[in-house]
Amino acid sequence: MPTILRIDCSPRGPEAHSWCLADELMARLAVRYPGARVLHRNLAETPASLVDPAFILAMFGHTTAERAKGVPALATSETLIAELETSDVLVLSTPMHNFTVPAHLKAWIDQVVRFGRTFQSTPDGKIGLLKDRPAYVIVSSGGHFTPPKARQPDFLTGYLASILATIGIRDVTFFRLEGLSRGDAELAEGYRQARAQIEARLPS
Template sequence: MNNILYIQCSPKTAGSHSGQFAQEFVKGLSKALPAKNVVLRDLSNAPIPHVNSQHTLASEKPESMRTAAEQEALQLSDTLIAELEATDVLVIATPMHNYTVPSVLKAWIDHVVRAHRTIKLTPQGKVGLIGDKRTYIIVSSGGHHTRQPAWQPDFLTPYLTEILRTVGITSIEFIYLEAMNHGPEAAKYAVAQARLHTDEILAKLAN
């Protein structure tokens, strides 16, 4: 069984570059991978709340010592973690907001990156407990950041790489849609380049 968890982050309900491209890519993955099951977590249309004090206090207690209210405070976090644990392939479609991830994606991250649950704290550092997942991150940005001189900084790529590594996910591939706000020709070129990239990925999976 190949389970696909698709996380959509764009605040645009229509016309999202990352969302439209990711939907096409997920369809391709569904054809390339046998026995697939796709779970959509749409953070734009159904945003999840940021963690609060109840969540934080409950997560610091051993499970056997939590009250019913504390267990309830972690219920959403447990659900999101279970979705991630059950998946084989993770697809994240996100815009780059102010050089980094949008707040809805940060909220999801704060729920799934949890001490004593998805990360183990040791004297040598943090150890991820989720296990590796084949992960594809589709990123749309108004300017370009991979070519030099870059038009804008990119804090999204190193952040997502490191935070996913913290829970044990290291097989990460980024697919960029750059300079999407620089006219129709620039956007068309960016989509064509990204499609070449995803075609290579799907061809490898099909073999």
């Protein structure tokens, strides 16, 4: 029975547009994967801890003894990585903050993208150690970040695709929920377009 890991990143919690669309997506996935187990992580409610000196020591300490001292600081990282390891599908909902991922999501990334644990460095580049799986990412934004309406850079989607690929997750699909702060008509159009993207990728 597949396990779906759902991660929500908006500080607005269940009120968030990204969360609401993720609810719709989850309903669709429930039909596609009957009986699937769902793991839910609300990063706004329980934020991932920030990297600290002990965490860095555990990863990059020069001696085994030094690295061992830092190991307790990896507890959160191990929990979050275990969630990825036990899941077969990833659903991630996130707003765009200042052209990129919000701090809650960046903190999660820093915990799960770990040298020697979820990726290996080789002369040919980084090799992901997690199994690939379908990853569906909902991105909500006040303005537009895709042409022809984009009036701002998008440092979110390319970055997120690259960092997920680094740990082995390459099958990533983005659903873009844009123009949410541009009045009711744009908001409705933003939902219409995002739902159309979902229907195209995961027909009902």
